[in-house]
Amino acid sequence: MTTxxxxxxxxxxxxxxxxxxxxxxxxMAALGSxxxxxxxxxxxxxxxxFDLAAGEIVGFLGPNGAGKTTxxxxxxxxxxxxxxxxxxxxxxxxxxxxxxxxxxxxxxGQRNQLVWDIPALHSFELNRxxxxxxxxxxxxxxxxxxxxxxxxxxLHKPVRNLSLGERMKCEIAAALLHRPSVVFLDEPTxxxxxxxxRRIRGFITEYNRRFGATVLLxxxxxxxxxxxxxxxxxxxHGKLLFDGDLSILVQKFTAxxxxxxxxxxxxxxxxxxGEVVSCSDGHFTLRVPKAETARVxxxxxxxxxxxxxxxxxxxxxxxxxxxxxxxxx
Amino acid sequence: MxxxxxxxxFFRVSVRGELAYRANFFIQLFQSLLSLGISLAxxxxxxxxxxxxxxxxxxQVLALVGVYFLVGGMIGLIIQPGMEELIDSVRHGTxxxxxxxPADAQLIISIQRVEIWRLIDIMLGFGVLAAALVRMNxxxxxxEAGAFILMLLAGGVIIYSFWLILATLSFWFVRVxxxxxxxxxxxxxxxxxxxxxxxxxxxxxTFIIPVAFATTVPAExxxxxxxxxxxxxxxxxxxxxxxxxxxxxxxxxxxxSGASA
Amino acid sequence: MKALAELYAQxxxxxxxxxxxxxxxxxxxMIGQVLEPLVYLIVxxxxxxxxxxxxxxxxxxxxxxxxxxxxxxxxxxxxxxMYEFEYRVRxxxxxxxxxxxxxxxxxxxxxNVSSKLITLPIMIVIAVGLAVAFHASISPPLWAIGVFIPSxxxxxxxxxxxxxxxxxxxxxxxxxxxxxxxYFVLLLFxxxxxxxxxxxxxxxxxxxxxxxxxxxxxxxxxxxxxxHTPAQAxxxxxxxxxxxxxSIxxxxxxxxxxxxxxSAVGA
Numbered sequence: 001m002t003t004x005x006x007x008x009x010x011x012x013x014x015x016x017x018x019x020x021x022x023x024x025x026x027x028m029a030a031l032g033s034x035x036x037x038x039x040x041x042x043x044x045x046x047x048x049x050f051d052l053a054a055g056e057i058v059g060f061l062g063p064n065g066a067g068k069t070t071x072x073x074x075x076x077x078x079x080x081x082x083x084x085x086x087x088x089x090x091x092x093x094x095x096x097x098x099x100x101x102x103x104x105x106x107x108x109g110q111r112n113q114l115v116w117d118i119p120a121l122h123s124f125e126l127n128r129x130x131x132x133x134x135x136x137x138x139x140x141x142x143x144x145x146x147x148x149x150x151x152x153x154x155l156h157k158p159v160r161n162l163s164l165g166e167r168m169k170c171e172i173a174a175a176l177l178h179r180p181s182v183v184f185l186d187e188p189t190x191x192x193x194x195x196x197x198r199r200i201r202g203f204i205t206e207y208n209r210r211f212g213a214t215v216l217l218x219x220x221x222x223x224x225x226x227x228x229x230x231x232x233x234x235x236x237h238g239k240l241l242f243d244g245d246l247s248i249l250v251q252k253f254t255a256x257x258x259x260x261x262x263x264x265x266x267x268x269x270x271x272x273x274g275e276v277v278s279c280s281d282g283h284f285t286l287r288v289p290k291a292e293t294a295r296v297x298x299x300x301x302x303x304x305x306x307x308x309x310x311x312x313x314x315x316x317x318x319x320x321x322x323x324x325x326x327x328x329x
Numbered sequence: 330m331x332x333x334x335x336x337x338x339f340f341r342v343s344v345r346g347e348l349a350y351r352a353n354f355f356i357q358l359f360q361s362l363l364s365l366g367i368s369l370a371x372x373x374x375x376x377x378x379x380x381x382x383x384x385x386x387x388x389q390v391l392a393l394v395g396v397y398f399l400v401g402g403m404i405g406l407i408i409q410p411g412m413e414e415l416i417d418s419v420r421h422g423t424x425x426x427x428x429x430x431p432a433d434a435q436l437i438i439s440i441q442r443v444e445i446w447r448l449i450d451i452m453l454g455f456g457v458l459a460a461a462l463v464r465m466n467x468x469x470x471x472x473e474a475g476a477f478i479l480m481l482l483a484g485g486v487i488i489y490s491f492w493l494i495l496a497t498l499s500f501w502f503v504r505v506x507x508x509x510x511x512x513x514x515x516x517x518x519x520x521x522x523x524x525x526x527x528x529x530x531x532x533x534x535t536f537i538i539p540v541a542f543a544t545t546v547p548a549e550x551x552x553x554x555x556x557x558x559x560x561x562x563x564x565x566x567x568x569x570x571x572x573x574x575x576x577x578x579x580x581x582x583x584x585x586s587g588a589s590a
Numbered sequence: 591m592k593a594l595a596e597l598y599a600q601x602x603x604x605x606x607x608x609x610x611x612x613x614x615x616x617x618x619x620m621i622g623q624v625l626e627p628l629v630y631l632i633v634x635x636x637x638x639x640x641x642x643x644x645x646x647x648x649x650x651x652x653x654x655x656x657x658x659x660x661x662x663x664x665x666x667x668x669x670x671x672m673y674e675f676e677y678r679v680r681x682x683x684x685x686x687x688x689x690x691x692x693x694x695x696x697x698x699x700x701x702n703v704s705s706k707l708i709t710l711p712i713m714i715v716i717a718v719g720l721a722v723a724f725h726a727s728i729s730p731p732l733w734a735i736g737v738f739i740p741s742x743x744x745x746x747x748x749x750x751x752x753x754x755x756x757x758x759x760x761x762x763x764x765x766x767x768x769x770x771x772x773y774f775v776l777l778l779f780x781x782x783x784x785x786x787x788x789x790x791x792x793x794x795x796x797x798x799x800x801x802x803x804x805x806x807x808x809x810x811x812x813x814x815x816x817x818h819t820p821a822q823a824x825x826x827x828x829x830x831x832x833x834x835x836x837s838i839x840x841x842x843x844x845x846x847x848x849x850x851x852x853s854a855v856g857a
Contacts, residue, residue: 016587078425080588094588101431113426117346129338130430130437132331356768367775371784378645378789379637505614514622518629526632527723 006090008182008214009052009075014084016045016070016238044070046238047084052216054181057208059225059246060218062235068218069108071235072184075216076106088182102131105180107172109187114159120170121155124177131178138177144210145173148203165196172200176207183207185217189224201227257293259286261300262308273300282307335432336440343410343443357446361398365453368394368520383525390522392461393548397520399454400484400543402447404516408489410442412496412509419499424585435578439489458551469551476550476560484542486567488512490574491539497574500581512538519544542566597692601700602707609708620709623665624716630784631657631724646789652815654726656786658717659811664783665713666742667749667807669702672773675757676766684852695754695841702750730816737823741810744830749806751837761848776801782808788817802837805830 020040045067052058060068073079075086077093077100086093091100114123128138146152149169154162162170168188176183185204189197205228208215219225225232225246232249234242242249259274266279273296274288288296293311300306347353372394376387385393415438418424427437462469495508502508515538523531523545535541546563549555609616631654638650648656678684687694720726730738759769778784780794780803787795787808798804809826812818818826 018587073425076425076429078428078586080583080586082587094586096428098431101429104429106425106429108422108425111421111423111426113423115342115346117350118342122342122345126338126342129335130432352765356765360768360771363772363775367779367784370779374785374790375633375637379641381640382633383636502614504611505618506612507615507618510618510622514618514625517622517626521629521633525636526629530628530632 007051008054008056008089009050009216010085010087011051011071011075012049012085013047014045014049014071014074014086015043015047015082016067016074016079017082018042018044043238045074045081048235048238048240050233050240050243052214054214055208055212056231057204057215057217057229059229059232060216060235061220061222061225061232061249062218063220066235067238068235069186070238072106072186072216072218076104076184077101078106102178103180104182104184105175105178106184107175107186107188109168109185109190112159112167112171114167114171114174116160117158119156120151120159120162120174123159123170124155124174127174127177133178137179141177141179142173145176148206149173149199165192165199168192168196168200169203172203179211181211181213183213183215185215187219188217189219189221197221197223198227204228255290256287257290258312259288259293259297259300260284260308260310260312261286261304261306263304263306268304270300332436335436339437339440340443344445347445354446354449357449361449361453365394365398365457368397383522385522385524388461388464389548389552389554391464392458392551393522393544394520395454395456395458395461396481396548396551397454397544398450398457400481400488400519400547401516402450402452402454403485404488404492404543405444405447405450407440407443408492409509410444411439412492414438414442415496416499416509419585420503428582428586434582435493435575439493462551465552469553473551473553476555477547480542480547480550480555480560480563483563483567484539484544484547487539487542487563487570490567490570493574494577497578497581500585512540515540516543522548539566539570594692594696597696598700601697602704605701605704606708609705616705616709620712623668623713624661627657627661627664627783628720631720634785635724646786647817648786648789651725651727653786654721654724655728655815656811658720658724658726659728659814660783660807661720662710662713662717663742663745663807663810665710666706667746668706669750669753671698671702671750671754672757672760672766672770674698675754676760676764679760680764698754699750728815730814733820734813734816734818734823737827738810738814741813741823741827741830744827744834745806745810748802748830748833748837751834751841752802752806755837755840755844758844758848761851777803777806780804781806782811787812799829802833805833 018041020042021038048067048071060071062068070079074081075088075093077096080094089100089103091097093100114120115126124142127133133141146155149172151169151173154166154170159167159170172188183204188204189200192200201224204215204217207213215228217224217228230246231244232242232246233240234249258277261270261284263282263284265282266284270276270284270286274286274292277285277287279285286296297309297311300309372387372390375382376390380386382390415424418427418438427434427441430437492509492512495511498508499505515534518526518530518534519540523534523541526534531541542563546555546559549559634645634648634653634657635650638645638648638653643650645653678687687697753773756769756773757766760766763769780787780798780801782798782804787798787804790798798808805826809830813823813826
């Protein structure tokens, strides 16, 4: 008889509210703030719910400040939720039980846990002591990670001498030495060049395949999510806007292209060419279906005195707004 | 047992980090010798005009200077680096990493950094102590030695707990960059016997910022001036402050994680 | 000239705003500034009392006066530019200063003076309190009070320029902490902060007078305490002026050399 395996991560109505004091500019206001501060409540995460099965790779997509990092911190036990429930591997993360912490890991793209002045290898050994990894397992894992991430020449160089990408690879390796079954990655590819981004994405896929770890990845790069995740969760203003198959989102994301065309003034009516989003000072923004892009561009160039023309993907915020406006499919 | 192993791991990391900067050994040696030199020069000037200072003989004040350097070295070796690192990690968010590790966070932040070259201060302190003991007429018996070690330990715990309280304050007062300087400025007053100072200053340096327990009290133990009352207070204060600092630390962590207190 | 005045005014406003944010840090710093002279005040008054009421030419009350005035003079002439400079080079933000069409020393002086406009009143209150507590008294001749102001101004300028020059060691090495500490330790001893210079062994007094240290802190204190004849005071002022000229030359030379190193390395 098979029993339904309970999800590795369960989130129910999770909320995180911050109280922020506001201060206006100006000396009088500054003096006034000595006496009285205006307090504003900001919901960084505003009631989200989702489940992750063991071994899933899920991408959290959203612009900066959407609540992705806050969610991750609540799931790894660093932050206490204001309300709602979260369960990871059957544990309540905020209790920070040792047996829980041994099974998870957190990697943050813009912050280092490696010790700056010494070779990465020595930081690895520190983690070995902290996580009490048996020698055999440590050796084996280190060898695998070294092979997968091509760490060979990097291990004995002081971390401060590594490039950003090399440092990131070592950070990731250090975080995985104890073979966690849940991996939280917060913007792991931020600031890296395209080649390195691709390599790290490849590694995460391989790690998930080899060790069956549950991976929760946040990013504001669509490419990260496209490469890694079948399932994607879109977050904006602390709210969950979309949770489903990536292909559906991809379809919406690349359904349209934006054409920016500069002509003399805003007098002309360009509705025949595509949906006119805005115009200012002769600078038109058109939205056209992806398939029509080449044809519309050709016609624009032929028909109008075009000064400048630019074809772009719609910005992610726009796509997300679109997703939100259209609701769940 | 695993605490010791963990400490060993951090210690090794710190040492390796420092060995990368071998020049730092000579620089620290130079700075420590200079600091000691000026200390002794100041003493020499003072005692060229008098035979005793508030009842303390020159060799006894010399012993105090030895303790001053010894304890200063202990603070600089392990207490100060860890607390500075803690405040830094709160400011830059890297404390999050510490919180996801399966070990007690207070333990990690306390042992995470060791400034290995401050051992020089400790050794210089011992050297000065030895010189002072040689000059002291009365012999240092087992009782004095034992009391000395006990007072050093108590003083160490008191100072550690105090520094932890200061560092924990940074959870709430993120912008007070030099909060640790509170102790360091006051520690200067530890060069001289606390009994010299007027009542209000003596009180402040004993019970508000416990410099007295760092330097004067162990020196009193070594020079046979220690009273039972002081010894009991020192031990009691060590226990109480340690527990208080632990509670305060836990409160600080709860605040940091946004848990309702 | 007008532009420079404008710069100083602007820097004043900026410093005020920044200090407001860091008022707790400032308070903590001031504790140290008060405690050190206070400790030596106490030690020396004890020595004086147990030596029949005076040591050398200083009575117990004069010791108190000496260290209280010293505290104020030190506060007025104090700079932290060495740490500031090291920070700028380390963070690579020195370039911003170099891009401006004004010599960076001006905003540094303005920042220094502006900070003290806040801390000094508080220090004066503390000084008065200490004077009452320790029965300090001074009775300088009227002309000495007049000479005190220029000697204080000269002390501030020389000390600032010299420490600014020293700060530029950050161009050549990252190990400025050793240099800083050496300087501060020597300053501590030779500028009369541990003991009035008159009580130090004679060779040390000569060294303190040949080196700039005496003229940075001790000399204005000696003037206000009425320890000098008009002739001696004049000679002292002359020494300060001489050091001012030397330090101005040093600043220019070292700054130019430092710039060359900086732009060559492209730090």
